[in-house]
Amino acid sequence: VTGAAGPVTRQRLIDTALRMVEEDGVGRLSMRKLAAELGVAVTAIYWHVGNREALLDALVERELADVSAIRVAGASPGARLLSIARSLRKKLLARPHLIGLVNERGLTPLMFLPAQAALARELAAAGMQQADAAMAIRAIQFHVIGFVVLQRWSDRSPAPNPSAEDLWREHAVRAGVDPAVASRLAESLDPGDVFEFSTRKLISSLLSG
Amino acid sequence: VTGAAGPVTRQRLIDTALRMVEEDGVGRLSMRKLAAELGVAVTAIYWHVGNREALLDALVERELADVSAIRVAGASPGARLLSIARSLRKKLLARPHLIGLVNERGLTPLMFLPAQAALARELAAAGMQQADAAMAIRAIQFHVIGFVVLQRWSDRSPAPNPSAEDLWREHAVRAGVDPAVASRLAESLDPGDVFEFSTRKLISSLLSG
DNA sequence: ACCTGAACACCGTTCAAGT
DNA sequence: ACCTGAACACCGTTCAAGT
DSSP, rough: OOOOOOOOOOOHHHHHHHHHHHHHGGGGOOOHHHHHTTTTTHHHHHSSSHHHHHHHHHHHHHHHHHOOOOOOSSSHHHHHHHHHHOOOOOOOOHHHHHHHHHHHTHHHHHHHHHHHHHHHHHHHHTTOOOOHHHHHHHHHHHHHHHHHHHHHHHHSSOOSSOOHHHHHHHHTTTTTTHHHHHHHHOOOOOOHHHHHHHHHHHHHHHOOO | OOOOOOOHHEEEEEEEEHHHHHHHHHGGGGGGHHHHTTTTTTTHHHHSSSSSSHHHHHHHHHHHHHHHOOOOOOOSSHHHHHHHHHHHHHHHHHHHTTTHHHHHHTTTTHHHHHHHHHHHHHHHHTTTHHHHHHHHHHHHHHHHHHHHHHHHHHHHHHOSSSSSHHHHHHHHTTTTTHHHHHHHHHSSSHHHHHHHHHHHHHHHHHHHH
């Protein structure tokens, strides 16, 4: 509700908006709250950025380049593909609000172009045919993004009710599931572990033809 | 803005809300528009359902059972696992608004319990060990849900700008990507084809050890 | 039991007016 | 050039009041 700290530059406006989005999510960013944070009347914002959409456009523009830069490491093609997948996941998880904003603006192809290019180079080095490579790139991309979006969702959802633990304790026998497996399913897994496991499996399967 | 058609039962209220959500998405469902659609004052809705949250709860309750029911078909373990993945995808795509609502309510474990159980039975039949089975179930589940959420997103996003075609025509050489591969990446693929391909790869890789 | 209307606290946005 | 205040059309929700 306070803030002040000098004049309202476009720079400071976007910085503040970005911080608010990172803290509370895009949905909770209101022009009026942002104005209060800046210590200014709501309508002042409309002079610097046109409107709410244009403000979000500016946030996307600020972050897009950071996410697009991909690091590749490793000796074998499999290791290098895995490192691309990991790098992409890490960058996206660091800015959980960005994917949605990018998607709403039709910028998804632009955002993932460098990652696709990096994957294409590695698959070519591994000797994969053109049509197979194009499909494999898509498969890895969808896999990684899907994982990130899901993790972001579950991070923001309330505590499961009923919990997986309660459900499996009660339903294992009725569902014809081995109690030992059920007790494993009752445990919550680190999303990173599931990502590592399934991405390795997918990549090795893609490379083996 | 009109509608009327008899008294406002809880039944008719939920039916109407569900139709509006399917047409325009959850975000565009307002109590005032729903009231107008029913030909009644806004506040009448609050008598039948407590508030907006409770209304959405009722929508979820109505649809949860349908999505949970999973069909399994096929002879080999791989074919049966694939049929579970396909069935899950089909059910989720038919109700694109549901996943988000379920997640916000902490009902995700409940929703996917039957699918997890079906996967567990098939993996046990294939002779997979407990810890591996629990991980494989998670991997398939994340893969499928991730794909569905992404497809839903791209269905709702505007036409990509710049398009993948334009991007690849311009950047293929600079990115060190084989032009033939780039032209494949420029084409848009049927999401169903990518899903079939990558899910087959993942499942075969999981089953082979 | 079922519904209405007024009211309150929120939105995004426009526009004339101030300095 | 930069900002304010009033105003408009939207929200969800509460509450007293009607039948």
